[in-house]
Amino acid sequence: MVLGQERAGSAQSSDDGSGVRSGRSAHLVWDWNGTLLHDIHTVIEATNAAFKELGLPAITLERYRELYCVPVPRFYERLMGRMPTGSEWEVMDETFHRHYWQLVPAAGLAEGAAELLVAQGAAGGTQSLCSLAPHDRLLPLVRGYGIERHFIRVDGAVGRSGGGKAAQMVRHLAALQGVTPARTVVIGDAVDDALAAAHAGARAVLFTGGSHSRRSLEEVGVPVVDSLPEAVETAERLVAESPDDAA
DSSP: OOSSGGGOOOOOBBSSSSSSSSGOOOOOOOOOBTTTTEEEEHHHHHHHHHHHHTTTOOOOOOHHHHHOSHHHHHHHHHHHOOOOOHHHHHHHHHHHHHHHHHGGGGGGETTTHHHHHHHHHHHOOOOEEEEEEEHHHHHHHHTTOOGGGGOOOEEEEOOSSSOOOOHHHHHHTTTTOOOOOOOOOOEESSSSHHHHHTTOOOOOEEEETTTSSSSHTTTTSSOEEHHHHHHHHHHHHHHSSOOOOGG
16 A cells, blocks of 8 residues: 655755755645546546436536535535435446546646656655545556656555545554654645545645636635645645744
8 A cells, every 4th residue: 555655754854945945845645636637527527427327417517516525425415416325326436437447547647747746856855645546546547657656655545435535644644754744735626635634634735627616625714726836835835834843
């Protein structure tokens, strides 16, 4: 479940040329789907393929972003006007994922994502990846894009899908060596990413390129940005402005 954990804490405090000491840099916890992986259009295509199979009307990207939430069965409740039964949810979940995993190989990384990961590591910052994507599916994708070396840990979901990320985020941060939640910033595209960060004692920056509308993201009360470079810049500022005793 771990990639390159032996590298944790290996970065030395140094000046990256911007006047910021890397020893005080944020540890970035990246979300995968809708954040590093630009797959929102793949999600919509898979959702509508699954909806057609289930006899549900197609959904637009705009409506998806307005309605999407975690736990995912609540998303279906918003669509259907009632909570799906346990058996209905299992069919919906299997049908969506069958279509999604057929389509996702055509998705690419978000614009500038690979360069950001390289730059953050070069500046002495540490990064990890925490995703609700199934762990056994996540690792081959990360490796396929050639970016696994930038993360000190990669955690995908294990077990049943559809739930939130809060407990997983706590476990993820607890497993990191030399990383404190107070200097950790989660970068994600979903309200649940911010809730998980808060649950684990970390901060969050939310990105508008994924599953939620800007309006719904802004309701959480954390910084909302329109690009990943802005997300990294904001994360570093949040940590730089934090009290010294938060280290």
